[in-house]
Amino acid sequence: MLSVRRYGSLSRAFVFLGIRHFSFSRKQHLPSRCAALLPRHSGNPFKTSFLVFPHQTGNSGRSSGIRHYSSSSAPRSVSLDNSLFYPSLDSLVDLSDYLKNGCNWREAPSCPDYVGPISIARTPDGRGRGLYVTCNVKAGDILIMNNAFAATYNDVQSIELYAKISAIVKQSPEALRKFYCLGGYDYHDDMEVPNVKLFDSNSNYKESNTPRDLQFDEKRIMHIMNVNSFEGDLYSTDTQQPATRLTGVWFLPSFINHSCSPNSSRLVVGEAMFIIASRDIAEKEEITISYIDGMFPLKIREEKLAAMGYGFHCQCRRCEAERSVQSELKEYSSQYHELYENAALEVQGAVTSTVHTHIENCPACTELSAVYDGILGKLNSLSSLTNLEKQWILGGYSSAFLAKWLVCGYASGFSPPSDFATPQALQLVEAMKATVPGMLRTLSFATMLATAAQKDKNQVFALVHRLIQLALDECIRVYGKQKFDVVSKLMEQSAEFVPFF
Numbered sequence: 001m002l003s004v005r006r007y008g009s010l011s012r013a014f015v016f017l018g019i020r021h022f023s024f025s026r027k028q029h030l031p032s033r034c035a036a037l038l039p040r041h042s043g044n045p046f047k048t049s050f051l052v053f054p055h056q057t058g059n060s061g062r063s064s065g066i067r068h069y070s071s072s073s074a075p076r077s078v079s080l081d082n083s084l085f086y087p088s089l090d091s092l093v094d095l096s097d098y099l100k101n102g103c104n105w106r107e108a109p110s111c112p113d114y115v116g117p118i119s120i121a122r123t124p125d126g127r128g129r130g131l132y133v134t135c136n137v138k139a140g141d142i143l144i145m146n147n148a149f150a151a152t153y154n155d156v157q158s159i160e161l162y163a164k165i166s167a168i169v170k171q172s173p174e175a176l177r178k179f180y181c182l183g184g185y186d187y188h189d190d191m192e193v194p195n196v197k198l199f200d201s202n203s204n205y206k207e208s209n210t211p212r213d214l215q216f217d218e219k220r221i222m223h224i225m226n227v228n229s230f231e232g233d234l235y236s237t238d239t240q241q242p243a244t245r246l247t248g249v250w251f252l253p254s255f256i257n258h259s260c261s262p263n264s265s266r267l268v269v270g271e272a273m274f275i276i277a278s279r280d281i282a283e284k285e286e287i288t289i290s291y292i293d294g295m296f297p298l299k300i301r302e303e304k305l306a307a308m309g310y311g312f313h314c315q316c317r318r319c320e321a322e323r324s325v326q327s328e329l330k331e332y333s334s335q336y337h338e339l340y341e342n343a344a345l346e347v348q349g350a351v352t353s354t355v356h357t358h359i360e361n362c363p364a365c366t367e368l369s370a371v372y373d374g375i376l377g378k379l380n381s382l383s384s385l386t387n388l389e390k391q392w393i394l395g396g397y398s399s400a401f402l403a404k405w406l407v408c409g410y411a412s413g414f415s416p417p418s419d420f421a422t423p424q425a426l427q428l429v430e431a432m433k434a435t436v437p438g439m440l441r442t443l444s445f446a447t448m449l450a451t452a453a454q455k456d457k458n459q460v461f462a463l464v465h466r467l468i469q470l471a472l473d474e475c476i477r478v479y480g481k482q483k484f485d486v487v488s489k490l491m492e493q494s495a496e497f498v499p500f501f
């Protein structure tokens with residue numbers, strides 16, 4: 001079955017095909033969500049037999065930005081960066097079978113707790129405490145594997161979660177002590193910075209000055225739970241089964257602050273949360289995750305964060321850069337805002353329909369595509385922004401491109417492929433990776449493009465190669481470094497996911 005979720009008052013439809021992957025975010029406490037089931041699409045035309053990798057000889061064609069490829073400049077043979085495939089997790093836990101078999105949460109392996117090179121420290125700018133890396137780490141490195149302190153299933157109101165937490169902390173002063181370390185009560189007053197080892201079950205760390213006589217305080221516990229819980233959907237490989245919603249509190253991930261251009265991603269395996277570096281992170285840099293789906297323009301991101309009830313105004317570099325040109329982008333931002341929901345419904349219709357939907361019947365997708373072209377032109381003319389800042393803004397408008405691209409793709413059965421794997425599409429993959437790395441949506445888009453491009457013998461080789469590299473690279477940012485056969489299977493599976501929702 002294809003499950004469709006409507007997202008609170010914004011009525012945004014979220015469609016997942018394949019029912020294999022999960023989405024996981026900070027728990028949203030304000031609007032309630034309901035789930036509905038729709039008939040399953042008769043088949044995914046994007047799913048194809050998977051990529052043949054180019055010969056691994058000669059020079060790498062890896063390039064750093066948005067490029068135009070001409071057949072004369074295209075290298076005829078390339079090598080792939082083998083470091084993308086090395087398994088660094090093997091000694092801790094082997095996720096290979098779980099990942100290759102479609103991430104069925106009911107078959108998730110048990111994962112040990114693991115605390116990587118991290119420390120907790122106060123942020124310099126009033127965001128409370130944060131997590132920092134204590135050495136340079138590489139994209140794909142696992143920073144944390146943390147089993148849930150408490151977790152519940154399909155517990156929309158978190159009533160069971162509260163009961164579970166209460167029972168644990170009433171029984172164990174140690175658990176109460178750790179729980180009270182999380183922010184959420186008397187928040188900005190003399191907030192303690194606990195030693196990270198307190199949360200490392202593999203450490204013998206003992207506190208020298210353990211606070212005494214901590215009292216069970218219902219309000220405080222509820223508040224901490226609300227500020228720190230995550231929720232998301234888990235899927236089984238039985239496509240008739242609706243998603244199961246997991247809600248829980250994980251200690252160390254609770255110290256991670258939000259950024260709209262984060263450097264880490266989350267992966268949930270059973271009840272264990274993995275925090276994976278989704279970029280290279282330098283020693284002493286703060287670890288950040290996105291509490292929301294960050295692939296939206298500023299105004300929508302602000303709305304989403306406000307809806308979560310945290311009450312903070314994001315001042316990350318991406319938000320500040322976008323605010324600095326808000327007046328120049330206003331027209332596009334408002335049009336995007338107006339059109340997005342209808343475009344989402346049109347894409348949803350195209351994906352679920354058993355007959356091909358034509359783009360002429362999708363006015364919102366068509367108009368949104370013009371908004372994308374407009375924003376692209378505007379960004380090119382803005383000299384006050386760096387290339388990276390432009391990519392951040394473009395990444396936020398990615399759905400404006402993807403809506404029409406997907407409808408046309410579904411209508412044509414993805415033929416001829418050269419129509420779809422264009423330098424402009426590649427440019428967007430690069431922007432999405434630069435904006436929120438480690439997103440399944442980007443992996444899926446890059447994989448579809450690479451698969452399509454590869455089918456066309458006339459396609460410029462450098463473009464195909466670059467797309468494959470981007471997809472491989474995104475795969476380790478979503479799932480951590482895995483063996484080559486696992487990465488290959490994950491990429492194949494990712495093509496079943498609709499890269500829009």
Ligand SMILES: C[S@@+](CC[C@H](N)C(=O)[O-])C[C@H]1O[C@@H](n2cnc3c(N)ncnc32)[C@H](O)[C@@H]1O
Pocket residue numbers: 126127128129130182183184191227228254255256257258259310312313314315316
């Ligand atoms: C899950 S906690 C993160 C850890 C928290 N800083 C602490 O010291 O416990 C979420 C809270 O951190 C703060 N926070 C997280 N990201 C922020 C950001 N980008 N800007 C301002 N405050 C932020 C907000 O107060 C939010 O309610």
